[in-house]
Amino acid sequence: MPSNTSPSMSRRLFLTATGALSLGAALTACGGDSGKSQSATQPVSQADIDKAMKTPTELTFWTWVPNIAKEIALFEKKYPAVKVKVVNAGQGTPQYTKLRTALKAGSGAPDLVQMEYQAIPTFTITNSLLDLRPYGADALKSRFVEWTWGQVTGTGGEVWAIPQDTGPMGMLYRKDIFDKHGIQVPTTWDEFAAAARKLHRADPDVYLTNLAANQPAAWHGLLWQAGAKPYVSPSRSDITISVDDAVSKKLGAYWGGLAKEGVIGVEPDFTDGWYAALNKGTYATWLTAAWAPAFLSGSAKDTAGNWRAAPLPQWDAAKPSSGNWGGSTTAVIRGTGNAVQAAVFAQFLNSDPATTRMFTTEQFFFPATKALLADPAFTGDAPAFYGGQKVNEVFAGISSTVDADFQWPPFLDQAATDWTETVGKSLAGHADTVSALGSWQSRLTSYAKGQGFTVKGS
């Protein structure tokens, strides 16, 4: 195992192995803490992998996925020597906070973690994740939906994590409310805005939708759909921030305008009031992601049978596109002492036909593998909550329209907080959203500069 070799040794290995890469990328990868163990960049031989998988090992895996023990049992059956210990360290940000603290402390970090796509750059910038290429991860590329692979790979081609589930965005809508008010399912954002005004005028207690003022993830998904490239990092220390470019301003004017008119809701989501509103029919649509159909059928039981799914309304009806909101991956922590076992586990868990299918039937995950998205057993599911509509088929179609080039900033938490306090605040306060985009841009820019990045921006 190369993790104990001296830094200079592994650096030489690294340079030999990546001779084809540009010097910039090589420097980037070596720019981290030289005291930390560097990962292998030469392929690990199958013999070494086989040997490691027969060595008794216990892997610690931080994940918030409920009942994941079922999937893990399949792995442990295949590799009886390797045991996986599951720790639930919280979902999303709480887990990342604990992880960051453990990494800083130098002890207590697990071997593997559940990680959302958008959080990956935040952890690769601190050199915390293991490149999985030496363990054969590249070979899995063709099995996954194209854009998911773009989300887990680095600028130098590194594979930082294995996709687990996804959240291409679509629109869940109340067929009964639409029918009652004679509203057609909007296919463009213009139609959507007209419908919002019409519906609210007809019934002041009902809004066409709610754009949560505390949900930067939804905003990023909508930006993604509109073709925006808010964050572009050509190299480790360079970033272009353009969260108030023309595309963003178009979005800001659109949503800020509807909020100001008062024809859409802007209440925080995933709160008691919001759940009640969904149950009560205050909102006729929920612009959300592919994981939402299963989630909604559990949390708005009173409305069973009334919901349907459709793609998001489009900016350009001729070129349907969507963004992604949510979904996550399995990543290996660079400091792990069990790199081979952890890397094999991450790959098995998320690409084995049996485990990936189990994720769709046990956890109702929306898959990241092409095989499942094309599998009639998955797409043919017709839940009664959606009036027997094949909801998975709708979202499987949407999945192929997600742009593969969207990137996240290496300081996601800051970007998200700043969004809530500028753009979100403007939506909630019926203030000028376009000028709030400017505040978001300037706050993020000064943060990034303060963190030593070379920043370009619109």
Place this chain on the structure above:
Amino acid sequence: MAAPRRTRSAGPLFVAPFMILFLLLFLTPLGYAAYLSLFQERLIGGTAFVGLDNYVQALGDSQLLHGVGRVALFFVLQVPVMLALAVLFALALDSGLLRLARVIRLGVFVPYAVPSVVAALMWGYLYGPDFGPFAQFARELSLPVPDFLSDTWMLGSLANIVTWEFTGYNMIILYAALRTVPTELYEAAAMDGAGAWRIAWSVKLPALRPALLLCLLFSVIGSFQLFNEPNLLTKIAPDVITSDYTANLYAYSLAFTGQQVNYAATVSFLLGLVIVIASYAVLLTANRRRTP
């Protein structure tokens, strides 16, 4: 010769447990924070020694100043109300005139036993503009729905939660202090013709002064460290309670959102200094009043 030596060696032994804990749990973290505050670690470029730069930045940081200003305002608003209520309850209980004194004492104290996280969640529900009971009641009566979670009301709403939580706690301290007042004083006052109110005003309240001062000091520290309640309400009022709403919340956000651990240490250190100064000011004014 033997006896004094034993005394001398026993002293440090008794003090040792305190000193060890004091060193480990108080001085070490404090020292470490002070040490951290002299550096700057950046995502690009690593860690550098910056001397007092962080302090210079913090003193001109409007987000920090607003946070400190807000908790100072909170202190001025909330603490007098809470302590007045605590004194009233303590006097009422001590008067022995209340029926069900035990039940009342427990009833006032119980909110303190509720963890502040639970309290904030509970009040968050009560304040809710759609399904909160206050809002529903107002709608029933066709009155305007009170917007407890708006910018204007938020500080008051927070003050209400904290008052609800800590009145009983302060009452217990004051009540205990009242129980130590010698009953001869009351008898003497009664013999001089003082009624119940007169005794409360002229005998009991002066006797309460040291305990009240203690409560006040705790309140200074608690107010300036305000964190739990706003941190939980931010989920239902994200556009009102920003990440720099209170100074403590700001330090937390710096460390865990912005990954600016060093600057967060600086802010925490300065906040500690503010609390020391505020506490000292309170003590000084109280002492001056006692010795005119």
